[in-house]
Amino acid sequence: MLNFSALRDHLQLVANSHSNTESVTVSGATVDFAYTDVTDCEAGINFAGDSCGLPSLTRLETTFAEIAGARTPQPPTSPTKPSIKNSVPAFSLLAKILGAMAELYLSLDRKRDAQACVEEAISRSQLSHELIYLRGRVLEADGQVESARAMYESAIAINPSHVKALYALARILRDSEQYILAEQVLRDALAVDSTNSRVWCLLGEVLSSSSTSDPDSKATATTAFLSAVELEQSEPVEPFHTLRLGVYCS
Structure with a gap:
């Protein structure tokens, strides 16, 4: 210098x-x-x-x-590494924990506690498809089916690969006897995760309840039920399609 x-x-x-x-x-x-x-x-x-x-x-x-x-020799330039901070999802870790707690409370029929967890997660994180789906779950548990359906459809519009929202929407369509739409939604879910036994089981129920004149519908329903039983025996705690494979380097 x-x-x-x-x-x-x-x-x-x-x-x-x-x-x-x-x-x-x-x-x-x-x-x-x-x-x-x-x-x-x-x-x-x-x-x-x-x-x-x-x-x-x-x-x-x-x-x-x-x-x-x-x-003065100049240091060699190296390609810019992508910042890990930019790849951090908006749905924060705390929001994920609150979301898991909300689903647990829903399974225990504690709707008010589930709603409190969802609202707290929304206040601490950006509104994501996961939070919209959970809000739909709370609305459905409270008997507001149409509002819940709108939430599920909004979550799917943001993330068409959200299997839980697809399954919940198909269940509402099945209950309202919209079997063709329900089947289409379930097949979209299977295109994302073909190892989900719950989706296969609901597809079997939809096909067996459908009033369609397709002679192969009953056989397809049976196949769906058999697939559900087979997959349930080896179904992991965490769905395979959600597992993140690879190595993260700082």
Whole structure:
């Protein structure tokens, strides 16, 4: 790093001594100064056989900076790594815990506690498809089926691969005897996770309850039930399609 203040003092000393030439070593390179007018401190620089006139010390400092920069090795550039912070989902860890608690309370028929968990999760995180789905679950448990259906449809619109919302919507469609729509929704869910025994079981119920004249519907329903039984025996605690495979590096 050049010390321009020291250089300025050095040049002033040369000027006061009325010397016409001076050599200064900068970053391992020797620079010869030939002053054409000592009193005005205007200098010509001879560097590697080249000369140029400088009207002021400001330009002289600039030249030294360019020399030093040219001789200083630059560190190799590396590709920018993606920031892990940018990949953190908006649905925070605390919101996930509150969501899991809400589902637990719903399974225990504690609707008010479940609703409190959902509202707390919403206040601490951005509104996501998971929170919208949980709000639908609370509304459905409270008997507000149409409002719950709207929540499920909104969650699916944000994330078409949300199997739990697809399953909940299909269940409402089945209860309202909209079997064709229910079957379509369930097949969309199976396209995402074909190992979900609950989806296969509900598909069997929809096909067996359908009034369609398709002669193969009963056989398809039986196949769906058999698939549900087979998958239930080896169904993991966490669905396979939700497992994150890979290594996270900081």
